[in-house]
Amino acid sequence: MVLVDVQGDFTVWKKGSLGVAGSDRAYVRRVKAALYDLKKKGLDIYATQDWHPKNHLSFFTNHPGKKPFEVIKLHGQDQVLWPPHCVQCTENAEILVDKSLFKLVVQKGMLMDWDSYSGFYVGGGTKTILESALKKEGVDKLLMFGIATDYCVKSTAVDGAKLGFEVTVVTDLCRGVDPKTSDKAIQDMPAAGVRVVESLDEVRIR
Numbered sequence: 001m002v003l004v005d006v007q008g009d010f011t012v013w014k015k016g017s018l019g020v021a022g023s024d025r026a027y028v029r030r031v032k033a034a035l036y037d038l039k040k041k042g043l044d045i046y047a048t049q050d051w052h053p054k055n056h057l058s059f060f061t062n063h064p065g066k067k068p069f070e071v072i073k074l075h076g077q078d079q080v081l082w083p084p085h086c087v088q089c090t091e092n093a094e095i096l097v098d099k100s101l102f103k104l105v106v107q108k109g110m111l112m113d114w115d116s117y118s119g120f121y122v123g124g125g126t127k128t129i130l131e132s133a134l135k136k137e138g139v140d141k142l143l144m145f146g147i148a149t150d151y152c153v154k155s156t157a158v159d160g161a162k163l164g165f166e167v168t169v170v171t172d173l174c175r176g177v178d179p180k181t182s183d184k185a186i187q188d189m190p191a192a193g194v195r196v197v198e199s200l201d202e203v204r205i206r
Ligand SMILES: [Zn+2]
Pocket: 050, 051, 052, 058, 085, 086, 109
């Protein structure tokens, strides 16, 4: 299974710069409880971590005169300008779950001029080692949850399906940036080959 970006800066619990609605302490507790349970049932847990240099071009602060959440063109594609977040080696870039739970942590967004919402890509089309690590272990089914439903969860799930994995997203363990785009992501993912369920109760583990 893949835990997506449960990092301080994306939670209100840690007063993150991009803390999304409902990402309180209770949410992180539920994520942790689910991970311990899944690990006990024999699943390996892979985690993604947004990991930007300070001068990253997804930060509005690196574009004089721009405001947070403005959209610009970067490499010909829409790029949301975010508040600075998940800056490498800062406290709020840390994943809020005991690292001993993870088989592997995959970092993304390290290239200054490329953003990456997907855990399968560093940015600019360069792959992380996630796909090869999963395939080496013979993993073909992926459970997925984390933050944010409408960006990194959606993108990682859709790419996972494209790369041949059977992906199931568990929505009650996800939190999104915006309710409208989160609802749209949940509606759109099945057409991209991603199974969407509300709760882990709907998933048969092995
Ligand atoms: Zn980011």
